Amino acid sequence: MLKKWQKLVKSLHIKKFRYEENLFLVEGEKSVAELLSPKTNLQGIRTEALFYTQKFAQSNPEILRKINQQNIYNELVKEEDLESIGSLQANDSILAVAHIPPNFPPIMEQEMVLALADIRDPGNLGTIIRIADWYGINKLICSETTTDFYNPKVIGASMGSFLRIRPYYCDLAQYLADKKHLKIYGAFLEGNNIYQEKFAKQGIIVVGNESNGIPDEIAQYVPNRITIPRYGNAESLNVAIATAVICDNWRRSL
Numbered sequence: 001m002l003k004k005w006q007k008l009v010k011s012l013h014i015k016k017f018r019y020e021e022n023l024f025l026v027e028g029e030k031s032v033a034e035l036l037s038p039k040t041n042l043q044g045i046r047t048e049a050l051f052y053t054q055k056f057a058q059s060n061p062e063i064l065r066k067i068n069q070q071n072i073y074n075e076l077v078k079e080e081d082l083e084s085i086g087s088l089q090a091n092d093s094i095l096a097v098a099h100i101p102p103n104f105p106p107i108m109e110q111e112m113v114l115a116l117a118d119i120r121d122p123g124n125l126g127t128i129i130r131i132a133d134w135y136g137i138n139k140l141i142c143s144e145t146t147t148d149f150y151n152p153k154v155i156g157a158s159m160g161s162f163l164r165i166r167p168y169y170c171d172l173a174q175y176l177a178d179k180k181h182l183k184i185y186g187a188f189l190e191g192n193n194i195y196q197e198k199f200a201k202q203g204i205i206v207v208g209n210e211s212n213g214i215p216d217e218i219a220q221y222v223p224n225r226i227t228i229p230r231y232g233n234a235e236s237l238n239v240a241i242a243t244a245v246i247c248d249n250w251r252r253s254l
Helices: 003-011 015-021 029-035 054-059 061-069 079-085 122-134 152-158 172-177 239-253
Strands: 023-027 047-052 073-076 094-099 112-116 139-143 166-170 183-193 203-207 224-227
Touching (some): 003 047, 047 079, 061 073, 079 094, 112 239, 122 139, 139 172
16 A cells, blocks of 8 residues: 555544545445445545455455546555554455535525534434434534544444535534524423424424533523433433434424
């Protein structure tokens, strides 16, 4: 493997270098196959380079043919080389270097979007991306303190759903302040019972930090406070699980 690519790929584990290069990593056969398919890559994320093993080449000749047709730089590498440059403990197939899309504000249509207030755990963010994809939500509004969407751990946990969800990082309090004409819901420990809430079809659902919930500077712009009733003694509910419950009840109410 060329040293310039080794250096570049390793640098993309760090947020600073991802945004200097405007590139990120996609690892594993399933996620890379979806990245290369227009049917699943609905965000149109472009691929810069691919590094694959002999095992992948033998199992996926059709994918390799398409790669060569698209003139994407690609290189056959040893399994140990792939593992040494990637973030996965075991990756015996393929790794892609892809372009980060521009951070443009989304055009709000007749839809519900999720807003993430200070979500720090990459695993939680990746799972929330999958949940949004499952429930047909394709836009995330993220506070500037929310972990990076293109962190390799986030991309891995999203299981390919990152290809269908467009994030927008911004001053979330200001964003919500400018959207007062929309229904804005937020998850709080005290609020209206989610099972009795009649959700609007269009609006924003805000979920907050794993430990501290929605920060006060953002909470002031959330007039519709909802809660998932607690029947046991657990202190809190994981933010990704709470997001799934909220999205499910939003869909049910429609």
